[in-house]
Amino acid sequence: MHIELLELHRRVLGRVPLPWFELNADVFEKHNASGEALLRFQDIKIETSDLRLLMRQIADVLRRHGALEDADYQRIQTIGRDMNLLEFAGRWYRSGARHHSVAAIGIAHHHVSAGTHEPTDEALDQVLALAMRPWLTRCAEVVQQRAELGLWAHAHCALCGSEPDFAVITPAAERHLICGRCALRWKFESLTCPYCRNNDRSRITSFATPDGQYRVYACDECHRYLKAYDARRATRPVMPVVDSVATLPLDAYAMQRGYS
Ligand SMILES: [Zn+2]
Ligand SMILES: [Zn+2]
Secondary structure (H helix, E strand, O other): OHHHHHHHHHHHHOOOOOOOOOOOHHHHHHHHHHOOOOOOHHHOOOOHHHHHHHHHHHHHHHHHOOOOOHHHHHHHHHHHHOOOHHHHHHHHHHOHHHOOOHHHOOOHHHHHHOOOOOOOOHHHHHHHHHHOHHHHHHHHHHHHOOHHHHHOOOOOOOOOOOOEEEEEEOOOOOEEEEEOOOOOEEEEOOOOOOOOOOOOHHHEEEEEOOOOOEEEEEEOOOOOEEEEEEHHHOOOOOOHHHHHHHOHHHHHHHHHOOOO
């Protein structure tokens, strides 16, 4: 399923133009001071027909793999054809903090579908997160190359305002957070929880996988955890979507220990 989703993403990515939005040291300083994300929804150059097609194809893939219920599927198809599709996308974008991890699809979903079905937008949010990814990752490519990104001191994404949902430990032993929506990476203190800012080392449980390839940072204050790819011993760069899926057993392990 994830390979098919990645293939859809790549096909559209090739057609997404580089965005233009104002980026200079002053803009970075101002946004760093306020914590406001750099990219406004209206500045993303979305080709609506591409977004419609992608939503339809993503919904097809998810349903085929049992990650989307029929009722959600029908509703998302209708929204995909809706004249106001961009309004749905804009609402999803601005709700940033409630983002849904691209890799968590199929895990989180099942507990929602169990028992009485609540009319939430969970399924729509998941599809939008996947469908908007080509545009957001293209924007992130632009920001990623800017040295000013090093000024960003927040735990949320400088570009889109979302939470990190993965991390990478660089060869210089820095921890860089990776945005769950646009995949932007930025340096953040290694032993500070990005979700509640707890930096009491005795309240952070950190452990590596036996092969040393991955590490988990679990916070004993807010009980959330973050997975990281340890690039110090790696032969390839971090691949957020692939690494998130490869570490699903770590999610199970962390959840069994009471983290979420
Ligand atoms: Zn982001
Ligand atoms: Zn925390």
